Amino acid sequence: MARYFENGAGELVPDALSGFARAHADLVAYDSADGYVTARHPSPMRRVGLLSGGGSGHEPMHTGYVGAGMLDAACPGRIFASPHNRQIFRASLAVAGPEGVLHLVKNYTGDRINFGIAAERLADAGIACSRVLVDDDLASDSDGVAAGRRGTGATVLLEKVLGGAADTGMGRTELVELGTALAGRCRTLAAASAAHHAPATGEPAFALPLGELEYGVGIHGERADRTRSQGQVGALVEDMTGALLDALRPGPDEPVVALVNGLGSVTSLELYGIFGELGRVLDARRVRLARHLVGDHVTALDMRGFSLTLMVADPVTLEFYDAPVHTPALRW
Numbered sequence: 142m143a144r145y146f147e148n149g150a151g152e153l154v155p156d157a158l159s160g161f162a163r164a165h166a167d168l169v170a171y172d173s174a175d176g177y178v179t180a181r182h183p184s185p186m187r188r189v190g191l192l193s194g195g196g197s198g199h200e201p202m203h204t205g206y207v208g209a210g211m212l213d214a215a216c217p218g219r220i221f222a223s224p225h226n227r228q229i230f231r232a233s234l235a236v237a238g239p240e241g242v243l244h245l246v247k248n249y250t251g252d253r254i255n256f257g258i259a260a261e262r263l264a265d266a267g268i269a270c271s272r273v274l275v276d277d278d279l280a281s282d283s284d285g286v287a288a289g290r291r292g293t294g295a296t297v298l299l300e301k302v303l304g305g306a307a308d309t310g311m312g313r314t315e316l317v318e319l320g321t322a323l324a325g326r327c328r329t330l331a332a333a334s335a336a337h338h339a340p341a342t343g344e345p346a347f348a349l350p351l352g353e354l355e356y357g358v359g360i361h362g363e364r365a366d367r368t369r370s371q372g373q374v375g376a377l378v379e380d381m382t383g384a385l386l387d388a389l390r391p392g393p394d395e396p397v398v399a400l401v402n403g404l405g406s407v408t409s410l411e412l413y414g415i416f417g418e419l420g421r422v423l424d425a426r427r428v429r430l431a432r433h434l435v436g437d438h439v440t441a442l443d444m445r446g447f448s449l450t451l452m453v454a455d456p457v458t459l460e461f462y463d464a465p466v467h468t469p470a471l472r473w
């Protein structure tokens with residue numbers, strides 16, 4: 142039996158995008174022919190268009206972050222699948238500024254290939270294009286993973302900071318330098334006690350015994366290299382936060398920005414409890430928590446799990462992070 146409320150196979154994503162565009166018609170426009178979403182009110186100061194994209198099923202990423210202060214455009218692919226290079230090319234043409242366009246790309250093979258082809262097409266069309274690669278997933282930081290670290294929760298933080306920077310009129314070269322440095326200062330780790338269910342079959346992507354979890358799961362349901370006992374959430378968060386801090390090694394005067402992210406089926410009660418445990422660990426390690434987000438920001442359909450992201454910040458990063466934003470999913 143179907144698990145998802147949909148009209149039929151293959152219709153879930155286009156129907157959702159149509160509804161999303163209607164619900165937020167004051168903020169975004171949806172090009173149904175080429176399959177991308179653009180911001181209606183970008184800053185007139187921008188010289189570079191910011192574009193990201195990836196598979197659907199991670200909502201509100203990416204379309205939810207299109208709007209003033211963040212993305213100029215987003216290209217949603219099918220569920221857990223890269224957008225087509227045609228979508229990326231057309232969207233880039235629509236939002237390119239005087240200095241071209243910057244692609245924020247998560248480190249997955251399909252995304253890298255399709256954004257790369259789109260960049261070649263843009264070059265042929267005379268549009269300058271650069272890329273910032275997001276590769277924050279600590280669990281895939283291994284010599285055995287040929288593609289390198291996956292791109293996950295840090296994507297939202299980079300979109301926010303680079304959006305604030307772009308609104309000052311920063312050029313493409315400077316945005317690339319800033320984004321590359323930020324990507325190197327971000328790490329994410331995720332855990333899940335139950336997999337997402339595939340829309341095509343209604344079946345879970347993997348099965349776990351009660352009381353166990355995948356430690357280092359991916360946002361497409363990629364299995365971790367090990368399972369562990371779920372136990373108390375305090376011990377779990379302490380292990381996850383400690384691993385992130387050991388990888389990032391912030392200095393004594395370097396605060397962090399944190400994202401406590403639900404993967405689809407974890408309640409707000411749980412997420413705020415997790416955030417409290419994160420704060421406790423940071424306090425014990427004498428790491429200042431400068432800013433935070435708590436909620437569903439990068440989901441994996443209905444996966445029962447959460448991720449923790451830390452970004453080592455400096456005053457400039459915090460200034461751009463604090464800049465005004467008005468998107469369907471984030472605003473201040």
